[in-house]
Every structure is written in structure tokens, then in C-alpha cells.
Amino acid sequence: MTSTPERIALPALLAGQGLFQAALACGAPWGAAAWGGTEPGRLPTNKRIASGAAAIVYLALAARSITALGHTPSMALAGLMALGTATNAASPSRWERFGWAPYTATIGCLAWRAAHQASASPLPC
Incomplete structure (x- = not known):
């Protein structure tokens, strides 16, 4: 099967999400954009471990x-x-609602489309 845009974008977006979490684990001051946004700045140790x-x-x-x-x-x-999309959309953090919710929704749609293309199932759109 040939590569499709979905199959190229999917690993890139997942890696982006992983690198964001790795940066949080290393102490990046982006707590407002993760884990409900309740920890602005650098995350406490337990959330840094979870991000790792x-x-x-x-x-x-x-x-x-x-x-x-x-x-x-x-x-x-x-x-x-x-x-993840539902969790981010319900978050009190604006970063999660307006940034991560669409980001994770995009990953989910790409994974779904790639799976259906691989199985030769017709796509509804």
C-alpha cells in the first residue's frame, strides 16, 4: 500500500505530542497547557513523571x-x-480546549481514515 497524507502526518503529530510531554517532564514552564491547566509554569514532580x-x-x-x-x-x-479530545474539550485550560482538543481530534481522524483506507472500507466523506 502506498503512503497517504494521513500516514505521513499521523506519526509527525504523535511525535509532536510526545515531544511536548517530554518537554513538560524536563521542566518546561507550560503547565497551563497540560493536565487541566491547574499548574501554571513548571509542573510538580508527580505530573512531570506522568508527562514522562x-x-x-x-x-x-x-x-x-x-x-x-x-x-x-x-x-x-x-x-x-x-x-483525549473529549478530555481536552472539557478542560478548564484554554490551551487544552482550543489547542489540544483540535490537535488530538486531528490525530484521531487521521488514524481512523488510515485504518479504513488500509482495510479498503469506504469512507463516509
């Missing part, structure tokens, strides 16, 4: 989506991103 774990997950998903080019990506990724 999230970074590993997102970067692993990015690597997996690169190696899966031409194969069916997991629909679980689309579901995970739908959950």
Missing part, C-alpha cells in the same frame, strides 16, 4: 505508526484520541 510516561507512550505510538505505514493502524488509537 505520556511522552514514552506518544513517541512509541509515533514510531509504531511509522513502521506500520502500509498496514492497518489500530482503531484503538482513534478511540484513544477521541477520549
Whole structure:
């Protein structure tokens, strides 16, 4: 199967999300844009550890989506991103509502489209 824009953009966006979490774990002062926005500035240790774990997950998903080019990506990724979109959309943080919610929605849509293209299922749009 040939590469499609979805299959190229998906790992890049996942890596971007992973790098953001890695920066938080390393102490970047972006707490207002993560974890509900309740910690402006540098995150406390427990949330920095959680960001480190999230970074590993997102970067692993990015690597997996690169190696899966031409194969069916997991629909679980689309579901995970739908959950992330809902969580970010409900956040008190403006950064999460207006930045991360659309970002994770885009990843979810790309994963869903790539999975349907790989399975040759017709897309509704």
C-alpha cells in the first residue's frame, strides 16, 4: 500500500505530542497547557513523571505508526484520541480546549481514515 497524507502526518503529530510531554517532564514552564491547566509554569514532580510516561507512550505510538505505514493502524488509537479530545474539550485550560482538543481530534481522524483506507472500507466523506 502506498503512503497517504494521513500516514505521513499521523506519526509527525504523535511525535509532536510526545515531544511536548517530554518537554513538560524536563521542566518546561507550560503547565497551563497540560493536565487541566491547574499548574501554571513548571509542573510538580508527580505530573512531570506522568508527562514522562505520556511522552514514552506518544513517541512509541509515533514510531509504531511509522513502521506500520502500509498496514492497518489500530482503531484503538482513534478511540484513544477521541477520549483525549473529549478530555481536552472539557478542560478548564484554554490551551487544552482550543489547542489540544483540535490537535488530538486531528490525530484521531487521521488514524481512523488510515485504518479504513488500509482495510479498503469506504469512507463516509
